Amino acid sequence: MSGQHSSAAEQTVFDVAVVGAGPAGLGAAAAAARAGVRVVLIDAGHQLGGQYWRHPDESTTDPTRLAGYRDWGEFLALRERILRHCQTGAAVHLASTHVWFVEPPAAGGGRQSWTLHLMPGGPPSRETPPRTVCAERLILCPGAYDRQLPIPGWDLPGVMAAGGVQALLKGHHTLSGRRAVVAGTGPFLLPVAQQLARHGVDVLAVCEANGLARWMRHMPVVARTPAKVSEAATYARSLARARIPYRTATVLTRVDPDASGTQVGAVELARVGPGGLVEKARQRLEVDLVALGWGFTPSLELINAVGAQTRIDADQSLVAVVDDDQQSTVPGVFIAGEATGVGGAMLALAGGELAGIVAAEAGHLERARVRALRREIGRLRAFAAAMHDAHPVPARWPQWLTAETLVCRCEEVAYATLGNAITELGANDARTLKLLTRCAMGWCQGHVCGYASASLAAGGQGRALTADDLRPLAKQFPCAPVPLAHLAGE
Amino acid sequence: MQAPGSNGRSAAAPRGADVVVIGAGAVGAACAYFLASKGFAVHVLERGGVAAGSSSAGEGNVLVSDKVAGYELDLALYSRATWSEELAEYADRWEFEAKGGLVVAASAAAGRALLELAAGQRQRGVDARDVDPVAIGDFEPHIRAGLAAAVHYPQDAQVQPMLLTANLLKLARERGALVSTGANVVGFDLRPEAGGRRVVGVRTSQGTVSCGHVVNAGGPWAGAIAAMAGVELPIMPRRGFVLVTEPLPPTINHKVYAGEYVASTQSENLGLEVSAVVEGTQSGTVLIGSSREHVGFEAAMSLPALRAIANAAVALFPRLAGARVLRSYAGFRPYSPDHLPVIGSDARVAGLWHAGGHEGAGIGLSVGTGKLISQALAGEVTDIDLEPFSPARFAAAASASA
Ligand SMILES: Cc1cc2nc3c(=O)[nH]c(=O)nc-3n(C[C@H](O)[C@H](O)[C@H](O)COP(=O)(O)OP(=O)(O)OC[C@H]3O[C@@H](n4cnc5c(N)ncnc54)[C@H](O)[C@@H]3O)c2cc1C
Numbered sequence: 010m011s012g013q014h015s016s017a018a019e020q021t022v023f024d025v026a027v028v029g030a031g032p033a034g035l036g037a038a039a040a041a042a043r044a045g046v047r048v049v050l051i052d053a054g055h056q057l058g059g060q061y062w063r064h065p066d067e068s069t070t071d072p073t074r075l076a077g078y079r080d081w082g083e084f085l086a087l088r089e090r091i092l093r094h095c096q097t098g099a100a101v102h103l104a105s106t107h108v109w110f111v112e113p114p115a116a117g118g119g120r121q122s123w124t125l126h127l128m129p130g131g132p133p134s135r136e137t138p139p140r141t142v143c144a145e146r147l148i149l150c151p152g153a154y155d156r157q158l159p160i161p162g163w164d165l166p167g168v169m170a171a172g173g174v175q176a177l178l179k180g181h182h183t184l185s186g187r188r189a190v191v192a193g194t195g196p197f198l199l200p201v202a203q204q205l206a207r208h209g210v211d212v213l214a215v216c217e218a219n220g221l222a223r224w225m226r227h228m229p230v231v232a233r234t235p236a237k238v239s240e241a242a243t244y245a246r247s248l249a250r251a252r253i254p255y256r257t258a259t260v261l262t263r264v265d266p267d268a269s270g271t272q273v274g275a276v277e278l279a280r281v282g283p284g285g286l287v288e289k290a291r292q293r294l295e296v297d298l299v300a301l302g303w304g305f306t307p308s309l310e311l312i313n314a315v316g317a318q319t320r321i322d323a324d325q326s327l328v329a330v331v332d333d334d335q336q337s338t339v340p341g342v343f344i345a346g347e348a349t350g351v352g353g354a355m356l357a358l359a360g361g362e363l364a365g366i367v368a369a370e371a372g373h374l375e376r377a378r379v380r381a382l383r384r385e386i387g388r389l390r391a392f393a394a395a396m397h398d399a400h401p402v403p404a405r406w407p408q409w410l411t412a413e414t415l416v417c418r419c420e421e422v423a424y425a426t427l428g429n430a431i432t433e434l435g436a437n438d439a440r441t442l443k444l445l446t447r448c449a450m451g452w453c454q455g456h457v458c459g460y461a462s463a464s465l466a467a468g469g470q471g472r473a474l475t476a477d478d479l480r481p482l483a484k485q486f487p488c489a490p491v492p493l494a495h496l497a498g499e
Numbered sequence: 500m501q502a503p504g505s506n507g508r509s510a511a512a513p514r515g516a517d518v519v520v521i522g523a524g525a526v527g528a529a530c531a532y533f534l535a536s537k538g539f540a541v542h543v544l545e546r547g548g549v550a551a552g553s554s555s556a557g558e559g560n561v562l563v564s565d566k567v568a569g570y571e572l573d574l575a576l577y578s579r580a581t582w583s584e585e586l587a588e589y590a591d592r593w594e595f596e597a598k599g600g601l602v603v604a605a606s607a608a609a610g611r612a613l614l615e616l617a618a619g620q621r622q623r624g625v626d627a628r629d630v631d632p633v634a635i636g637d638f639e640p641h642i643r644a645g646l647a648a649a650v651h652y653p654q655d656a657q658v659q660p661m662l663l664t665a666n667l668l669k670l671a672r673e674r675g676a677l678v679s680t681g682a683n684v685v686g687f688d689l690r691p692e693a694g695g696r697r698v699v700g701v702r703t704s705q706g707t708v709s710c711g712h713v714v715n716a717g718g719p720w721a722g723a724i725a726a727m728a729g730v731e732l733p734i735m736p737r738r739g740f741v742l743v744t745e746p747l748p749p750t751i752n753h754k755v756y757a758g759e760y761v762a763s764t765q766s767e768n769l770g771l772e773v774s775a776v777v778e779g780t781q782s783g784t785v786l787i788g789s790s791r792e793h794v795g796f797e798a799a800m801s802l803p804a805l806r807a808i809a810n811a812a813v814a815l816f817p818r819l820a821g822a823r824v825l826r827s828y829a830g831f832r833p834y835s836p837d838h839l840p841v842i843g844s845d846a847r848v849a850g851l852w853h854a855g856g857h858e859g860a861g862i863g864l865s866v867g868t869g870k871l872i873s874q875a876l877a878g879e880v881t882d883i884d885l886e887p888f889s890p891a892r893f894a895a896a897a898s899a900s901a
Binding site for chain 1: 549665806813819823
C-alpha cells in the first residue's frame with residue numbers, strides 16, 4: 010500500500026456498511042444513520058439512486074427535467090437525509106466503488122468486523138480511494154438485472170433487455186430506435202412502452218406472454234395494494250392514448266435482420282395456446298428496436314460471498330433467505346431489496362429501512378415503525394407473489410429455439426450444443442452442462458444466459474427448475490471484476 | 500431431451516458387473532474406457548454428475564516438464580504416448596492441443612537447477628530443449644525481461660478435462676459400460692475367504708451392485724472409500740485455486756511457469772505454496788494457477804492464496820497487471836504422501852483396486868493409468884511395472900518407521 014493518503018474511511022470500523030444505493034440501500038443507510046450509528050454506503054454508480062432512480066448526470070442536467078421520474082420526491086428526501094449525515098461525518102458515501110471480495114470476521118477472537126475489499130471504478134480522484142472498509146454489520150442491497158430468454162436473432166443489434174432500454178432512457182434520455190416492440194411478461198413492460206412512446210418512439214405492440222385471467226384469483230391481495238392498481242390504470246390510459254396495442258398470450262418467436270443484415274428489421278409474433286403451447290407464428294412487425302423483459306434476476310454475488318442461504322422464489326429466481334428482520338442466515342448480515350425476492354422499489358425501500366433500523370440495534374426504540382414496516386413488507390410481498398403467479402415464464406419457451414440459436418452469446422454456445430451435452434455427454438445438471446459447453450462462462454458470467462441454461466438442464470431431465478439448478482450459475486468470486494494488479498495488492 | 504444413460508438409466512435396477520469403477524472423474528472414466536475396450540462388463544458409480552470432483556476443478560495440463568526423472572515421469576511419458584497414439588482419433592473431442600511448455604527461471608541459481616532438471620529428463624526420454632535466454636522473447640513476447648534460463652518442452656499439451664471425462668464415458672458406454680450418476684457408494688459387500696476377504700458387491704444409494712472387482716477412482720475421497728472396505732489409504736485433499744481473466748487479445752503462446760516462485764512464496768505464507776502456471780485459452784481468457792494448501796475440504800475463497808497467485812502471474816507477465824479477473828475456482832487435488840499415484844490391486848482385500856492419488860497431474864496421467872489398470876485386471880503383463888505404484892508401499896513404509 011502506498012501509505013501516502015491512507016484514507017480515513019480505511020481506518021474506521023463502521024457500525025454498518027450498506028452495499029447498493031438503490032431504494033433498499035438508501036432506505037437502509039438513512040435509517041441506520043438516523044439511529045445514530047456510523048454508516049458507510051458503497052455503490053458502483055457515480056450518483057445515488059440505483060436502477061430505479063437512475064438519472065442523468067446531475068452536474069449537467071436541468072433539474073426540472075428530472076421532476077417527472079417515478080417517486081422522485083421520495084428519492085430527493087432520502088438523498089437529502091443521507092447527504093446531511095455525510096456532512097456531519099456520521100455517514101460516508103463511496104461512489105463509483107465495487108466490492109470485489111467480502112472477508113468475514115476472523116474466527117475465534119481477533120478482528121470482529123467484516124472487511125469489504127473495494128475497487129474504485131470512477132475517474133481518478135485526488136484522494137487515494139480506500140482499498141478496504143471494515144464494518145460490524147453488513148446490509149447487502151445488490152438489486153437485480155434483467156432476466157432474459159434466448160430467441161432466434163436476439164444477438165442482432167437492436168434487441169435489448171427491457172431494463173436496459175429503460176436505463177438508457179432514464180440515464181441519458183436517448184435511444185436509437187424509431188419503431189419498437191416490447192415483449193415478455195409482467196407489469197414492467199408497461200412503463201417501458203410508456204417511456205419509449207414519450208421519447209417519440211412508435212411502439213407497435215406490447216406482447217404479454219400470459220393472459221390476465223390469473224390475476225382474478227388474486228383480487229383480495231390486489232385490493233390491499235390500491236397504489237399498484239392506480240399505477241396499472243395510469244399505464245393502461247397512457248398506452249391507450251398512444252394507441253399502443255396490448256396483446257396478451259402473445260410472444261415473439263423470432264427476430265429477423267433488416268436488408269443490411271446487421272440490425273433488427275422485423276419480428277414474428279405467435280399466440281400461446283392451451284397448455285402453454287406456442288402456436289405457429291401469425292404476424293410480422295417491422296421494427297428497429299426490440300425490448301424483451303422476462304422479469305428480473307437478483308444479483309447474488311455478495312450473498313454467495315458471505316455464504317448466506319438461498320432459496321428459489323415464486324418467479325423461479327434464486328433469492329436470499331431472510332427472517333422478518335431482513336436478517337440473513339449469516340449472523341451480522343442483513344439483506345434487502347430484490348435479492349430477497351423481486352418485488353419492486355417500494356418493497357425494497359421498506360425492507361431496507363427495516364434492515365437499517367435493526368442493524369443499528371434501534372429496533373426496540375422504534376417498535377411502532379418496525380411493526381408498520383413489517384406490515385407493509387407483508388402486503389407488498391403478497392402482491393409480488395400474485396404478480397409472479399400471474400406472469401410466469403412460459404413453460405414451453407424452448408419451443409421457439411432453433412438448433413443454431415445462441416443460448417450463450419458470450420461464448421457462442423448454440424442450443425444444439427447444449428442438447429448434445431445433455432443427450433450424448435450425460436449432462437444432467439446445470440453445473441455439468443455449463444462446464445461441458447462453456448455456456449455462462451463468458452463475460453456476463455451467466456447474467457444473460459444463466460436462467461435459460463439452468464432451465465434447459467432441468468428440462469432435459471423432464472423436471473421442474475430447482476434451487477440446485479440455479480445455484481451453480483450464481484458465482485461467488487470475485488464479486489466484481491478486479492484487475493490482477495489490484496488483487497495482488499499493489 | 501431425455502438423456503440416455505444418465506439419470507434415466509441410473510434408475511434401472513442394479514445388476515451385476517465384472518468391474519465396478521467408483522468415481523466418474525478423469526481417472527475413473529479412463530479406467531472404464533480401457534476396461535470396456537477389453538470386454539469387461541463395467542459399471543461406473545458416481546455420486547454427483549460427470550466429473551463432479553477434482554476433474555472439473557483444475558486445469559487441463561498434460562505435462563512432462565514438471566516431473567523429475569523417476570517413476571512418475573515414466574508414467575507421464577507413457578500417458579503422453581497414449582494420448583497421441585491410441586487416442587489420437589478422439590483428440591478433437593477433448594480439445595487436445597500439443598501447445599508446448601516453457602519453463603523459465605529468473606535467478607542464476609534457479610537457472611542452473613532448471614537446466615540440470617532438463618538434462619535428467621532428457622535421459623529418461625523427454626524432449627527438453629534449452630532456450631538461449633536472449634531468445635525467450637521469441638517464444639513469449641510478453642514475458643518479463645531478464646530471465647536467466649528457459650527450457651522448451653514441445654511434448655507439453657492440454658486437454659479440456661470435462662470434455663475428456665464425458666467423452667471417455669461416452670466411449671465406454673458405446674462399449675457396453677453402464678454409468679450411474681447420483682449413485683453414492685456407502686459400503687462394500689465383503690466375503691471372507693482363505694487368507695482374508697473378497698469384495699463381491701458395492702452398496703450405493705441406488706441399491707447394491709454385485710461385482711468381481713472394484714476400482715476405487717474416488718480422487719481425493721479415495722481414502723474414505725478404502726475405509727469402507729476396512730483398509731487405510733493415505734490420500735488427502737490438497738486445495739488449489741485457479742484465476743480466470745477476461746478474454747484478452749493473444750498474449751501467451753505456451754504453458755508458461757517458473758519453478759522458483761514455489762520457493763519464494765513459501766516463506767511468506769505458512770503451508771501455502773504458489774507457483775504461477777499461466778496459459779492462454781482459445782476463447783482468449785487466461786488461466787492462472789495455482790496454489791497448494793492442506794486445509795481439508797474447505798472450499799471458501801482465501802485472499803492470501805488468491806493474492807499470491809496474482810502476484811506470481813504479474814511478476815511473470817507484467818502485461819497482465821491490468822487484466823481483470825472474472826472468476827476463480829477451487830479444487831482438491833488427490834494428494835499422496837510420496838507424490839506418486841496409487842495404481843494396482845490391494846493385497847488386503849481381494850478384488851479391490853486403486854487408481855488415484857495423482858495430485859496435480861491426474862488429468863494428464865488419467866489415460867495411462869486407465870490403460871495400465873485394464874492390463875493388470877486382465878492379468879496381462881503391464882506396459883509399465885506397477886510395483887512402484889502399489890498400495891502396499893504405504894504399509895511397508897509404516898512398518899519400517901514403526
Ligand atoms: C487447481 C487445480 C489445478 C489442477 N490442474 C491440473 C492440470 O493442469 N493437469 C492435471 O493433469 N491435473 C490437474 N489437477 C489435478 C487433477 O484435477 C486431479 O488429479 C484429477 O482430476 C483426479 O482425477 P480423479 O478421477 O482421480 O478424481 P476426481 O475427479 O475427484 O473423481 C473422483 C470422483 O469420485 C466421486 N466419488 C467420491 N466418493 C464417492 C462415493 N462414495 N460414491 C460415489 N462416487 C464418489 C467424486 O464425486 C468424483 O467425481 C489440478 C487440480 C486442481 C485442484
